Every structure is written in C-alpha cells, then in structure tokens.
Amino acid sequence: MKNSTMMVRVARRNIEADGIVSFEFASPDGRDLPAFDAGSHIDVHLPTGHVRQYSLCSAPHERSRYQIAVLREEHSRGGSAGMHDAVKEGDELSVSMPRNHFALASVPAKHLMLAGGIGLTPLLCMAQHLDRTGKDFELHYCVRSRSRAAFLERLADASWAERVHYHFDDEDEHQRLRLDALLKDATPDTHLYVCGPQGFMNAVLDAARASGWPESRMHYEFFSAPTVDTSADGSFEVCLARTGKTVTIPADRTVTQALADAGVDVPVSCEQGICGTCLTRVLDGEPEHRDLFLSPEEQSRNDQFLPCCSRSKSGRLVLDL
Numbered sequence: 001m002k003n004s005t006m007m008v009r010v011a012r013r014n015i016e017a018d019g020i021v022s023f024e025f026a027s028p029d030g031r032d033l034p035a036f037d038a039g040s041h042i043d044v045h046l047p048t049g050h051v052r053q054y055s056l057c058s059a060p061h062e063r064s065r066y067q068i069a070v071l072r073e074e075h076s077r078g079g080s081a082g083m084h085d086a087v088k089e090g091d092e093l094s095v096s097m098p099r100n101h102f103a104l105a106s107v108p109a110k111h112l113m114l115a116g117g118i119g120l121t122p123l124l125c126m127a128q129h130l131d132r133t134g135k136d137f138e139l140h141y142c143v144r145s146r147s148r149a150a151f152l153e154r155l156a157d158a159s160w161a162e163r164v165h166y167h168f169d170d171e172d173e174h175q176r177l178r179l180d181a182l183l184k185d186a187t188p189d190t191h192l193y194v195c196g197p198q199g200f201m202n203a204v205l206d207a208a209r210a211s212g213w214p215e216s217r218m219h220y221e222f223f224s225a226p227t228v229d230t231s232a233d234g235s236f237e238v239c240l241a242r243t244g245k246t247v248t249i250p251a252d253r254t255v256t257q258a259l260a261d262a263g264v265d266v267p268v269s270c271e272q273g274i275c276g277t278c279l280t281r282v283l284d285g286e287p288e289h290r291d292l293f294l295s296p297e298e299q300s301r302n303d304q305f306l307p308c309c310s311r312s313k314s315g316r317l318v319l320d321l
Helices: 079-086 117-132 152-157 179-184 198-210 255-261 296-301
Strands: 005-017 020-026 041-045 051-055 066-071 092-096 110-116 137-143 164-168 190-195 218-221 236-240 246-249 280-284 316-319
Touching: 020 079, 041 066, 051 066, 051 079, 051 117, 066 079, 066 117, 110 117, 110 198, 117 137, 117 190, 117 198, 179 198, 190 198, 198 218, 236 255, 246 255
Parallel strands: 110 137, 110 190, 137 164, 190 218, 236 316
Antiparallel strands: 005 020, 005 092, 020 066, 041 051, 041 092, 236 246, 280 316
C-alpha cells in the first residue's frame, strides 16, 4: 500500500544558496492544492525513479503552491542529485499527499525552533503559520556560512524578522549559538523543535535531555538515516497475530520486504525508519530499533517498531498484523 499521489507542475525553480535549490509545485489545472499543516512533507517521485521526502516550506495558507528546498548532498544516492540535475521548470512530477510527522504542539506554548542548515525548511513553514495565528515563537538558524544559508532575504523581509537569530560558524564568536543557556532559560511551557543534519540534531536533543526537558516537549524530524552495519544480522521469525501466520525474516531482507514476499502488505514510504509510515505494534518479543522516528523513551517500551529498518533481538516477534 503506497501513499496516494497526484501530479504537479514545476512552476518555479530558484537557486537559494550554495548547493540549495528551491522548487515550487502547482496544480497543472491551476486549482488549489490539498491543504496541509505546518511541518508536513511530501514524497517526490523523481524522473530518475527515486522517491524522496521533502518538507514543505511554503505557508499552509498558500494553497496555490507547495515549495520545497533541496540541498545537493556530497554523496547523493540519486535523490538530491536527481532533483538538481533532472528537474526543471515546466516538468510534471508525481508527489504524495502531504503528511505530517512533525506537527506543532496543540497546547498553548512558546515555540523554540532550532534549524541546522537545510533543516530550516519545515521550521520556516511553522514560523509563517505561528506568526499568522499570533503565537509566541523564536527561530535560531545555524549555518556554516552566509553563502550556504537559504532564504535569507525572505527571512529578513518577514513581518516576524525580529524573531529570527542567526548563527554562522565562520563569523564572530558573539553570534554563536549558546545552546545550554538557551535551553536552561526556556520557560516551562516552551516546546522545542529541531531539524537539520544528524550531528546537529543529536547535539541539541542530548543537551535538552541533559537539561531535564521531557520528551513530550521535544519535537524533531530527521532527513536521512545513518549507514548501519548489517554484517552480523541473522534471521528471525515474525508471527502475525491476526492470522497466526509466521514468516521467516532472512538476514538480507527487511521485515517489510520479507512480509511483502509472503503476500503481506505493510504501508511504507521512506524505508529508512524516518517517516513513521510503517509503524507497527509489537505484542511480544524484543525489537532491535534502528529508526530515527521513535524517541528513546518510545523505543524502550518495545511495544512498537518500524519494520522497514528495525529487526529483532529475540528469535521471534509477534506483530499486530
């Protein structure tokens, strides 16, 4: 089962910074695009055959367009290079309906947003929505240098420009991010949102946990999963509780791949343990979590896992399938 898709036209392509290009998608017939919430992403089906997830950075009320921004990765596996090299204005692409695994807190709160590089994209969308709805927020944008910072002019021209704080690695010490102080000085109702490279996100999340932030006030979204050493992987069994069927998961197949081979369809999208599409309840056994979607607290409960990437520490897992 795949997420439903629709066709869009590339209405505009623009260089935003060194290595970063933005793309605006519009409906081919000029109609409004489906609504989305701040923090949402779409799957983009590239002409190269790759499918990649990109956060929407246009404002949710702008129904005439979806905007994404893509950083060309140095070691691209075909996604970012395909977007940069193969997608041009006027092209038509298939994209998924927007989905949101990085939503704003629904309770009254102050919103503290930390963006690392291209991680600005979902937070930019959030900032526009928070300003439009009169919510309290501040955005910290951390980048190696100004030349690599996307949307600087857009941020400077925004009605909420005074809420943005810039931190460039190659500039004066006084403008560097004082992470520990920022987290410790936050009010008890503040919710934290962080997106960017994995090292940046881990540093922020580790600092927040060390400062006593509860997981319920920490929101984050990873872009890609690190390479995992699979050389020691072995086989195990998965039992499907609803039918009693047992499927052997070979060492060289993921759970979702082996289940698909056995005729059992589990919804998947990123297949890297990032998006949460395949999240499945575990009724018995101990998963080996390899995802970046569940929090450490959620992983420790061992009552759910992402079968697109995670495996099993026990010889058998019983799943709610």
